[in-house]
Amino acid sequence: MPTVNPRRGYLLGLTAYVIWGLFPLYFKAIAAVPALEIIVHRVLWSALCGLLLLMVWKHPGWWRELRQNPRRLAVLAASGSLIAVNWLTYVWAVNNGRMLEASLGYYINPLLNVLLGMLLLGERLRPLQWLAVACAVVGVAQQVWQVGSLPWVSLVLALSFGFYGLIRKQAPVAALPGLVVETWLLLPIALGWLLLHPAATSSQAAFWSTSQALWLAAAGPITLVPLLCFNAAARHLPYTTLGFLQYLAPTLVLLQAVFLYDEHLAPSTLLAFVFIWIGLALYSVDAWFNLRKAS
Structure with a gap:
C-alpha cells in the first residue's frame, strides 16, 4: 500500500485547483481563435499527449478491461460528449465576458451533485444538505427574478460537469485512461x-x-497536468478535503473577472453568489461533522 503524505497531497491538490482557476489567463491568450476551434484542438492535443503519457505512465490492464466491458466504451462516449460541452461553454464564457457566470456555475456544482445523488442514485439528504441545496435554488431563482432570464452559462457548466461525474461513476476507469479514451472517441x-x-x-x-x-498546441498538457496532480492528490488526502479545495478554482475565476477583466458584479449577481456561498458553507459544515463521526 503506498505511503500517504498529506503535505504532498495538499501541494498537489492546490496545484491542480490553482491551474484550473487560472485557466482564463490561458484562454484569453488565444481569444483570437473561436471557442469551438479551441475545443477541437483541445481534443486533438489532449488525445495525443494522453496517449504519450499512457506509454510512459503504465496503467496495467485498462485496455483489456475496456475490451471485456464494451458498455464502458459507450459510457465514456457519453461522458466525453458532456465534457466537450462543458469545455466549449467555459471557453466561450471566458472569451465573451461571462466569467462571473462561469464562476457561479462551478460554485453550484457540488450542491448540484448532492441533488443528483438524491434524484438519480436514491441517496438520502441530511437536513443541512437540504438547507444547502435550498440556498442554491433561492440564489438561482432570485437571479432569474432580478435579471429576467436563467443564468444559462452557470447552469450548463454545473449540469454538464455534474452529469459527467455521475456517468463516469458507471465506468470505473482510472482518470488518465478514461480521459484518453474520451478524447479519442471525440477525435473523428x-x-x-x-x-x-x-x-x-x-x-x-x-x-x-x-x-x-x-498556445493552441499547449492545450493538451494544460488539460492533463492538473488532472494528474488531482489524481495524485487523491491518493494522499481524504476526498472531503479535496472537496473543500475545489472552491479555490471558482474563487480565482471570480477574482480575475472582477479585478483583472473588469466584469461588472451587479447587485443581483452578488446576491446570487451570497446564497450559493451560504449553501456551500452549510454543505461544508455537514461534511465536516460527518467526517468527524466516521473517524
Whole structure:
C-alpha cells in the first residue's frame, strides 16, 4: 500500500485547483481563435499527449478491461460528449465576458451533485444538505427574478460537469485512461470539423508560425497536468478535503473577472453568489461533522 503524505497531497491538490482557476489567463491568450476551434484542438492535443503519457505512465490492464466491458466504451462516449460541452461553454464564457457566470456555475456544482445523488442514485439528504441545496435554488431563482432570464452559462457548466461525474461513476476507469479514451472517441468529430472548415484560423499555414499556434498546441498538457496532480492528490488526502479545495478554482475565476477583466458584479449577481456561498458553507459544515463521526 503506498505511503500517504498529506503535505504532498495538499501541494498537489492546490496545484491542480490553482491551474484550473487560472485557466482564463490561458484562454484569453488565444481569444483570437473561436471557442469551438479551441475545443477541437483541445481534443486533438489532449488525445495525443494522453496517449504519450499512457506509454510512459503504465496503467496495467485498462485496455483489456475496456475490451471485456464494451458498455464502458459507450459510457465514456457519453461522458466525453458532456465534457466537450462543458469545455466549449467555459471557453466561450471566458472569451465573451461571462466569467462571473462561469464562476457561479462551478460554485453550484457540488450542491448540484448532492441533488443528483438524491434524484438519480436514491441517496438520502441530511437536513443541512437540504438547507444547502435550498440556498442554491433561492440564489438561482432570485437571479432569474432580478435579471429576467436563467443564468444559462452557470447552469450548463454545473449540469454538464455534474452529469459527467455521475456517468463516469458507471465506468470505473482510472482518470488518465478514461480521459484518453474520451478524447479519442471525440477525435473523428474534431478531425471532421477541421476538414469541413478549411478557412478556420488554425487551418492556415501562416498561423503555425505565430505564438498563438504554440498556445493552441499547449492545450493538451494544460488539460492533463492538473488532472494528474488531482489524481495524485487523491491518493494522499481524504476526498472531503479535496472537496473543500475545489472552491479555490471558482474563487480565482471570480477574482480575475472582477479585478483583472473588469466584469461588472451587479447587485443581483452578488446576491446570487451570497446564497450559493451560504449553501456551500452549510454543505461544508455537514461534511465536516460527518467526517468527524466516521473517524
